[in-house]
Amino acid sequence: DIVMTQAPLSVSVTPGESASISCRSSKSLLHSNGITYVYWYLQKPGKSPQLLIYRMSNLASGVPDRFSGSGSETDFTLKISRVEAEDVGIYYCGQLLENPFTFGSGTKLEIK
Amino acid sequence: QVKLQQSGAELVKPGASVKLSCKTSGYTFSTSYMSWFKQIPGQSIEWIGMIYAGDGGTGYNQKFKGKATLTVDTSSSTAYMDLSSLTTEDSAVYFCADYPGRYWGQGVMVTVSS
Numbered sequence: 001d002i003v004m005t006q007a008p009l010s011v012s013v014t015p016g017e018s019a020s021i022s023c024r025s026s027k028s029l030l031h032s033n034g035i036t037y038v039y040w041y042l043q044k045p046g047k048s049p050q051l052l053i054y055r056m057s058n059l060a061s062g063v064p065d066r067f068s069g070s071g072s073e074t075d076f077t078l079k080i081s082r083v084e085a086e087d088v089g090i091y092y093c094g095q096l097l098e099n100p101f102t103f104g105s106g107t108k109l110e111i112k
Numbered sequence: 113q114v115k116l117q118q119s120g121a122e123l124v125k126p127g128a129s130v131k132l133s134c135k136t137s138g139y140t141f142s143t144s145y146m147s148w149f150k151q152i153p154g155q156s157i158e159w160i161g162m163i164y165a166g167d168g169g170t171g172y173n174q175k176f177k178g179k180a181t182l183t184v185d186t187s188s189s190t191a192y193m194d195l196s197s198l199t200t201e202d203s204a205v206y207f208c209a210d211y212p213g214r215y216w217g218q219g220v221m222v223t224v225s226s
Contacts, residue, residue: 094213099173
């Protein structure tokens with residue numbers, strides 16, 4: 001199985017500042033079709049996960065452009081610019097390249 | 113708008129089975145993929161498997177083969193997941209979601225206890 005390793009475990013951010021979350025996969029997530037199958041989700045407290053970024057760098061519908069995704073074949077970054085109070089929750093990276101789809105252990109974002 | 117409505121919380125005895133439902137609306141279910149996930153409170157997300165509503169074709173996480181069975185009813189735009197031979201380790205919140213997770217159900221808590 002592809003292992004997704006996230007860092008840090010938690011991050012505390014002052015509103016208006018930026019935050020970055022890293023994710024590393026144990027195998028390249030770049031498909032031969034040129035698409036990198038890494039996804040980012042946010043699970044707000046007591047809620048279902050919501051899709052933020054798909055295929056490494058594409059912003060999901062309705063997601064503020066303060067969120068951005070980047071990376072290579074195995075190293076990925078979610079950046080949140082101008083963090084707001086509503087951004088609190090647990091962020092997960094996931095790979096949807098091959099069975100079984102797997103997810104990182106999560107990064108908890110808190111507001112200072 | 114798109115909605116995935118899951119059935120209510122379940123309290124089941126060890127060894128029993130349970131069938132969870134995920135009723136969809138607002139999009140073309142019959143040509144879509146539906147995934148199911150398991151999340152033990154305080155832990156990360158596990159992918160159980162996925163089904164293509166068009167032909168009922170499935171793909172399972174090897175870990176959940178024999179535990180979970182995915183089906184669909186396209187006439188009611190509903191996806192189902194049967195969980196069998198339940199143990200306390202199956203106690204968790206279960207989510208349905210389309211591929212790649214644009215839309216999610218609200219989750220259902222399954223508690224396995226005697």
